[in-house]
Amino acid sequence: MQILRRNLYQKGYQENGKQRYKCKHCHRKQQADYSYQAYIPELNRTISEYTKEGVRIRGIARLLEISTTTLIRRIISISKNITAPHVTANIEYEVDEIKTFVGRKKDHIWVAYALNCADKSVVCFSVVPRTNETLSKVTDKLTNARLIYTDKLRQYKTLISPEIHRTAHRGTNHIERHNLTIRTHIKRLTRRTICFSRKAIMLYAVLKIYF
The missing domain is CATH 1.10.10 (Arc Repressor Mutant, subunit A)
Incomplete structure (x- = not known):
């Protein structure tokens, strides 16, 4: 209540009968304690x-x-x-996909994302079917990269410039290890589980918070 006394002043009552306070700075109203969490x-x-x-x-x-x-x-x-992170130019990235399902196991969907090789952060991702049009939502954001490492999925050959595209042995070690971490932390992405996403929007929201 010390913060309330310093920054807030009494401003009427809530519908539940509790005292209402108004902030002197942002002018928002609140109450001292909440019965519903x-x-x-x-x-x-x-x-x-x-x-x-x-x-x-x-x-x-x-x-x-x-x-x-x-x-x-x-x-x-x-x-x-949540604002999208900045994609730094002239550094190396790794791109890969994780297969999961939404609603039922027959409805496959892919989580494609790009990993910054320097600090191991996810700079962009997309919850999409594995097609050229949808994978390009990730690759198009990496046009200023120095190198992009992927697996040998044929779609990447048409989506990424040959000058910066690499499919070297062990070139995707970091992102493959990150895939394991994601599947361990987010049960809805585990291969054999009873947990799953009912809607793609919920899968996207959870991944956005996690990344």
């Missing part, structure tokens, strides 16, 4: 941390004492506010 201001950061640690949806909802429906909406909202 979904309204806690720090909740988004906690959801992001649990998602990165691989906690499943129902597990996060149970730990935070909120409904799964609210949690799903919040995860999608958090992902929309």
Whole structure:
């Protein structure tokens, strides 16, 4: 309550009868404590941390004492506010895909992404079918790279300039190891599991938070 006394002042009452406070700086209104956990201001950061640690949806909802429906909406909202990282020019990247499914195991979908070889960060990704049109959403962002390493998938030959494209032995070691890390942390991507994504938008949101 020390922060409330210093930065906030009383401004009426909520519908539940609790005292309402207004911030002197941002002019937003809030209350001192919340009976429903979904309204806690720090909740988004906690959801992001649990998602990165691989906690499943129902597990996060149970730990935070909120409904799964609210949690799903919040995860999608958090992902929309994440800005894409900067793609640095004149360095080396590795590109690969992870096969998974959405809705049912017959409906295959691919997670294509690019890994910065220098700091092992994911600079761009796409949840797509494995076609030239959809894979280009990743490769088109790497036009200023010094070298791009991929496996021998034939689509890459037409998508990446031969001057910077490489398929050398062990050229994709870092991203292949990263694939294992992703499958370990995100259960919906594990090869043999009962966990799966019902919709592609949810898979995309979780990956965006994780990356």
